[in-house]
Amino acid sequence: xxxxxxxxxxxxxxxxxxxxxxxxxxxxxxxxxxxxxxxxxxxxxxxxxxxxxxxxxxxxxxxxxxxxxxxxxxxxxxxxxxxxxxxxxxxxxxxxxxxxxxxxxxxxxxxxxxxxxxxxxxxxxxxxxxxxxxxxxxxxxxxxxxxxxxxxxxxxxxxxxxxxxxxxxxxxxxxxxxxxxxxxxxxxxxxxxxxxxxxxxxxxxxxxxxxxxxxxxxxxxxxxxxxxxxxxxxxxxxxxxxxxxxxxxxxxxxxxxxxxxxxxxxxxxxxxxxxxxxxxxxxxxxxxxxxxxxxxxxxxxxxxxxxxxxxxxxxxxxxxxxxxxxxxxxxxxxxxxxxxxxxxxxxxxxxxxxxxxxxxxxxxxxxxxx
Numbered sequence: 001x002x003x004x005x006x007x008x009x010x011x012x013x014x015x016x017x018x019x020x021x022x023x024x025x026x027x028x029x030x031x032x033x034x035x036x037x038x039x040x041x042x043x044x045x046x047x048x049x050x051x052x053x054x055x056x057x058x059x060x061x062x063x064x065x066x067x068x069x070x071x072x073x074x075x076x077x078x079x080x081x082x083x084x085x086x087x088x089x090x091x092x093x094x095x096x097x098x099x100x101x102x103x104x105x106x107x108x109x110x111x112x113x114x115x116x117x118x119x120x121x122x123x124x125x126x127x128x129x130x131x132x133x134x135x136x137x138x139x140x141x142x143x144x145x146x147x148x149x150x151x152x153x154x155x156x157x158x159x160x161x162x163x164x165x166x167x168x169x170x171x172x173x174x175x176x177x178x179x180x181x182x183x184x185x186x187x188x189x190x191x192x193x194x195x196x197x198x199x200x201x202x203x204x205x206x207x208x209x210x211x212x213x214x215x216x217x218x219x220x221x222x223x224x225x226x227x228x229x230x231x232x233x234x235x236x237x238x239x240x241x242x243x244x245x246x247x248x249x250x251x252x253x254x255x256x257x258x259x260x261x262x263x264x265x266x267x268x269x270x271x272x273x274x275x276x277x278x279x280x281x282x283x284x285x286x287x288x289x290x291x292x293x294x295x296x297x298x299x300x301x302x303x304x305x306x307x308x309x310x311x312x313x314x315x316x317x318x319x320x321x322x323x324x325x326x327x328x329x330x331x332x333x334x335x336x337x338x339x340x341x342x343x344x345x346x347x348x349x350x351x352x353x354x355x356x357x358x359x360x361x362x363x364x365x366x367x368x369x370x
Contacts, residue, residue, distance in 0.1 A: 126231030169270025180245030
């Protein structure tokens with residue numbers, strides 16, 4: 001009989017709730033990830049001492065390592081610290097930086113990795129990608145996805161509100177990335193994965209249509225689950241296509257052209273997605289995207305990220321160079337400098353008109369005040 005189903009790597013455990021961190025020891029044992037308790041735990045400088053005190057007795061066999069920075073050198077340093085000893089697994093407890101460094105180290109050492117998120121700033125929680133700074137700027141590295149994912153809402157509630165909101169921009173940008181992928185499929189014959197599209201789209205729509213805010217556990221759970229699904233969609237696709245298109249090219253351009261002025265990743269890709277929808281001429285989705293971003297206090301215009309229109313024009317012009325070979329609405333539009341200037345100006349005007357509409361109530365508007 002032919003095999004009529006495919007095997008999809010996915011986390012053994014996804015636990016999103018208050019108090020999830022306290023179950024780490026039990027999950028390691030029950031899922032046979034580490035029955036001996038010999039694990040390497042990587043933590044950030046912020047939450048490290050608190051987390052370590054929590055498990056002072058519960059994980060007696062663990063060794064603790066502090067991750068300081070999100071560079072490729074930091075990840076290699078962690079590899080060299082862990083390599084001389086024998087461990088069953090590596091656990092990363094922290095925000096996106098800690099998890100990306102830990103995923104990279106686990107891949108180099110051939111060990112399973114458990115992700116415990118203390119922030120919801122981006123979809124790297126369960127993705128097969130580590131984003132790390134290098135000598136050329138910032139690079140994305142393919143790695144195995146985490147074998148288990150824990151999101152403790154008690155820790156998420158303590159994270160800076162602006163960083164949590166960033167995750168909203170990250171997940172909302174999925175819809176724009178999917179549109180780019182579908183266009184590449186139609187015009188270039190690029191292979192597309194329907195299941196990956198469904199996962200990424202469902203995650204984005206759940207967050208966009210949720211009436212809550214980051215002050216609500218129900219909304220935080222939806223956001224966390226959406227970010228996990230987004231990561232799984234990339235595992236299914238074998239590429240970042242379900243969540244990375246023109247929106248991410250614009251963000252990468254900001255990182256490379258203005259490394260000292262870059263904002264949170266999710267803030268940049270959210271605005272990039274709004275611009276991409278405007279460039280496509282899909283005003284209904286453009287309005288829905290702007291409404292969601294503005295309601296949650298995220299940037300919707302270049303000035304919200306601290307850029308003039310002229311600077312944003314240069315960012316849009318440079319963006320396609322950040323992902324050579326990736327076909328998005330930026331490449332499809334064959335933008336000239338004059339057309340970029342016209343589109344950026346019109347985008348800014350339309351976004352302003354939308355956010356001044358009486359129908360939109362922001363959760364917290366002025367980003368500089370947060």
